[in-house]
Amino acid sequence: MKPKVYITYKIPEGPLKTLNEHCEVYINPEERPLTKQELCTELKGMDGVICMLSDNIDKEVIDYLKGVKIFANYAVGYNNIDFNYAADMGIAVTNTPGVLTNATADLAWALLFSVARCIVDSDRYTREGKFKGWAPTLYLGQDITGKTLGVIGAGRIGSNFARKAKGFDMKILYHNRKPNAEFEKETGAIYVDKETLLKEADFISVHAPLTAETKHMISYNEFRLMRKNAIIINTARGPIIDEKALVEALKNKQIWGAGLDVYENEPSIEPELFDLENVVLAPHIGSATTETREKMVEIAVANILAAFRGEVPPNCVNTEYRNNINI
């Protein structure tokens, strides 16, 4: 009998061909995330699951779904899954690293440009028919070239983002759990403590994973340290920035602006953010390019098939499982 795989949201189907050959594949027909109740009932009896960031795979769900061998998260982050508990239960959790690095770093740049040059607001203005000819102070933004960039998190995405600053003659500061020599070599960045980065950077981009240490690492005190012209970009995880503190900082013009792709309590967003002009809001689309989303399917499928062959899947992130598995 072929193993059964459930995919919790429609994903690009081209790269699912191999999966269809080897498995019985079920796909959530709705254009919305499954509720917790549905996760339990729909996924019961499955051998593998391709799941999304919008699925909260907690202890209860894991306990309910005995028999699942692998949760292949269709994302690089996996904070939506209790991956340690899954490891205790001998279940692999995998992610899709590498293939979305460029797309996510590109989006961070897109947000930075949008905020620094008031693109979204000025688009709205133009569409509303308000453009009456060239004017000397219409939508004055700020230069990007020659400024100081502050990168928080020196993983693959942070490093890719920083490398892309080369064409803009920027000074690059970075902060990370620990210095990263490779990152410095690739980007010419200088390692500084968080406080120095916040004080000196014109533009700050967050590329850290969400952990107990990074939660609210940017809050009221941190915004107070930033420059008046500072722009903060977050394409990593919402809770790294205290969203209420960000609203205060933007309202009081303590900083210049913000570009967000992620939110503290997704899909909810602090309502006051909607009323502010100096913020650009994207709906968690860091990896959303056709090419990237297809490659993410290929990786998820490769991990599922490896698990069914009894191998440690190539992108297994719950290391206990990796260490305990007997193959």
Ligand code: GLV
């Ligand atoms: C997106 O946020 C991801 O983790 O892939």
Ligand code: GLV
């Ligand atoms: C994510 O892939 C990172 O390491 O930054």
